[in-house]
Amino acid sequence: MPSFKKKFFSWHSRTVLQILLIPIIFFVIFSLLPLTLFYFSSPGSRENLPTDGGIDHSTEPIKIGDFALRINFIKISKELIKDSLSIKARKGYAFTLINLTFENVGTDVKSCHPQVFLKDEKNYVYPEHQASEIPRPFLFSVYPEEKRTGSYLFQIKKNRYPAELIISSLDSTTGSPGRTIELNKNLIEHTSIFTF
Numbered sequence: 001m002p003s004f005k006k007k008f009f010s011w012h013s014r015t016v017l018q019i020l021l022i023p024i025i026f027f028v029i030f031s032l033l034p035l036t037l038f039y040f041s042s043p044g045s046r047e048n049l050p051t052d053g054g055i056d057h058s059t060e061p062i063k064i065g066d067f068a069l070r071i072n073f074i075k076i077s078k079e080l081i082k083d084s085l086s087i088k089a090r091k092g093y094a095f096t097l098i099n100l101t102f103e104n105v106g107t108d109v110k111s112c113h114p115q116v117f118l119k120d121e122k123n124y125v126y127p128e129h130q131a132s133e134i135p136r137p138f139l140f141s142v143y144p145e146e147k148r149t150g151s152y153l154f155q156i157k158k159n160r161y162p163a164e165l166i167i168s169s170l171d172s173t174t175g176s177p178g179r180t181i182e183l184n185k186n187l188i189e190h191t192s193i194f195t196f
Helices: 016-041
Strands: 055-057 062-064 067-082 085-088 093-104 116-120 125-127 147-157 162-167 179-182 188-195
Touching (some): 062 179, 125 147, 147 162
Parallel strands (some): 067 188
Antiparallel strands (some): 062 067
């Protein structure tokens, strides 16, 4: 009568390929983990974005630390022209230019260097598109009651509406929280070419 020997699990019985697959699988998992976290945190939620104090509306001045911020206008255009210089958005995108005024409502001279992001109605977040031709707000040594005006430029996907402006902490020394500002659609104007 034939006898059968039990085969016990042993690492020695694995092939070289099977042994190599384990670190490769772990490498792939840990490589994709940051991308997965970015996908679920940046476009779909505000987990890593400054949202202290809830969402503000751009029709009224918004207080952030010692500054009051007012959005003056929002332009969406395929092309910007300044001093006969043409700036075109990349293929499949359009420029969104947001003009705002900062006022120092505190009692001391203040400086700030905010980072700004734009979120569209599909919850996709865009970084600022910095261009030397665009006069950004100069927020160095702003005296009490002094106002500074400038623009932030973004490239967003065509046929998308800018929904929220996300502003980081204005004062890195005090840790003053930033804000998420819901944009008023009445301030948005579509133009084929915007000259400024």
